[in-house]
Amino acid sequence: MQNLTESTGQSATAAGSTFKQRAHIKLHDVKVQRAMKNFNLAGARARAMVELDNLEDIRTDAAGIRDRALADLDVWLERFETEARRRGTHVHWAETHADINRIVLEIAAKASVRKVIKSKSMVSEESHLNAALEANGLKVVETDLGEYIIQLRGETPSHIIAPAIHLNRDDVADLFAEHHKTPRNNDPAVLTMEARKFLREHFLSGDMGISGGNFLIAETGSVYLVTNEGNGRLTTTMPRVHVAITGIEKVVPTLEDVSSVLRVLTRSATGQSISNYVTILTGPKRAGDTDGPDEMHVIIVDAGRSKLLGTDMQEALRCIRCGACMNHCPVYQNIGGHAYGWVYPGPIGSVLTPNYIGLENAIDLPHAATLCNQCGVVCPVKIPLPDLMRKLREKQVDRGLRPWQERFGLRMWAWFAARPGLYGLAAKIAARVGRMAGGSSGLIHKLPGNGWTEERDFPAPSGKTFRELYAARKAGR
């Protein structure tokens, strides 16, 4: 992923390094390793799913609901636009990441905005919106606790719903003591109250609130938000202007559709049967309303998504951003989110990133998985993540993006495997050479140019191939 900076137009945390290098750093980062060992949203999900006696049926239903919305996406998007406008919401279309930033800046300029408060939005991470706003003289404050923490640290989220999961209470205690100039305390409850106190002031003084959107409801033109901290409601109702930013794939025909999907969304994400807040935002403040923004805007983002429609990658657009795939991924659980190098980590990131920023800019990601399919098994909308990664690997081969050594090696191996006589001879030689290399321990400690033996021995072959022994046995009969 050397070219991250080119494709996003801004510096990413990980620019200039490879996935392997970043993973290496994270594997040797004591703090990250400690945090990842304590990370167990998978356990929370497992406990919550016990409540459902027909989980598989609900998953099938949820996948079907997402598929039906995607099948006629244009229809539902237009319907959403019509219904939202009818209720006084401004609808904007952002074809690229640059368009997102431009549109937000235009809205801000028109409304004389000086301070922006943000609820969680991963799409705004895609376009580096905060940096773009700050470059134009605006003050930006993240109000989700995790996002607030990483904003103070100058980091990007390492998880889509738990952005500061790579940190622990001591990291936050140090951070708050430094930034808030308060006595250091590492009690999470105290730290949370402290953040609350500092954030309250921003909620009261923000001119614009920016949120994401878990779903867009076509029939009512509403933005549907699933949150836990209450900052989402403050962000979307306190400031004069509310801007919701979300992808085109998030539109669904009806509220009824979401209610089914919500059952598996929150359980898959945090193990909750429902989140603390579910907010349905429909239009700005009306005459007689006591609260709500004067202006409501929705920015509907393409930025690579429509390219997936009608292709073998479309299933990835079902994603409802619960994070279960990363929570259950043995690779993510060891290296954390930052190693993946772009906005979305884990299995879904390994599928979305190459599609959104270019296959050639994310060479490693489709391969950064054991294909154990634990992600596919837990995905609430049944995205076949290992199959999609495998298809991306095929696309890399088709486009000649894999290293020639790998291609040559595979070709050689396949050539032999198609010729049983030669293959048998080669295997016979390899079995003997390997046996000798293993010596008395039966272990090979170093295979040149092979990552296997970096931190692992290679058990040596036993010396003769099955086909030899079997032929001898048959002859002896």
Next chain:
Amino acid sequence: MLLPATAVPTPRAQRINFLLSMSMSRPPLRVGLFVTCLVDLMRPGIGFAAIRLLEAAGCEVVVPATQTCCGQPAYNSGDRKAAQELALKVVREFAGFEHVVAPSGSCAGMIRAHFAELLADFPVELAQAEKLIASTRELTDFLVNVAGLTSVPGRLEGAVTYHDCCSGLREMGVKTQPRALLAQVPGLELREMTTPEYCCGFGGMFSVKYGEISARIADRKCDDIAATGANAVVLGDLGCMLNIEGRLRRRGDTTTRVLHVAEVLAGTEGT
């Protein structure tokens, strides 16, 4: 049926039918053994253990001599063309069998879960492969659910733990079958890990390309194995076997044995 299908058999006739069916020897199931390339090269004993078990279950075992590999390494590396060539070869070699068995959930899973998609461009061969795809089974699954094997030749004194290999578990539904058979081994005590279904970190070429991450995932497995206090970890796939053994030894554990379930059940481990 000894009686016309329309007639309701009397209890006496039912008893006679039952006794006759017991006395008539069942024709042996004819099984094509897919040895797998890793067993061939690395641990041929597992192939012979599989033959022994299948024969103990009353099967006639045929080992097509020209077989090499199912094509999975190419398939998972994105080389669809090479994978197709090898898949077509497997179809030519195994399409004639009523049953195909592999001592590997991963290779059996390749045939059963992926051949249909992989060979979609070859309608004629795909039609020939239909039975093969439906009838390919992992060894312990076949022994329990098709051959009905209830007693095994193996004997092992001591505690073992069982690692569920990802493909066997999630593609082939192999979970209770090996445990049911291990329960028949005299002297063997099964101690479950906290997370036996957790991936060992092998992932085929993943273990070579990202050796460091792979070894770190294997560490969790090694810790889990150690915590059971078992003398051996038993499993059903060569990839996981080499990975777990390689990591255990590098960590300095020279005593925990890593055994294929076929060797344990056949009583040939260590031979």
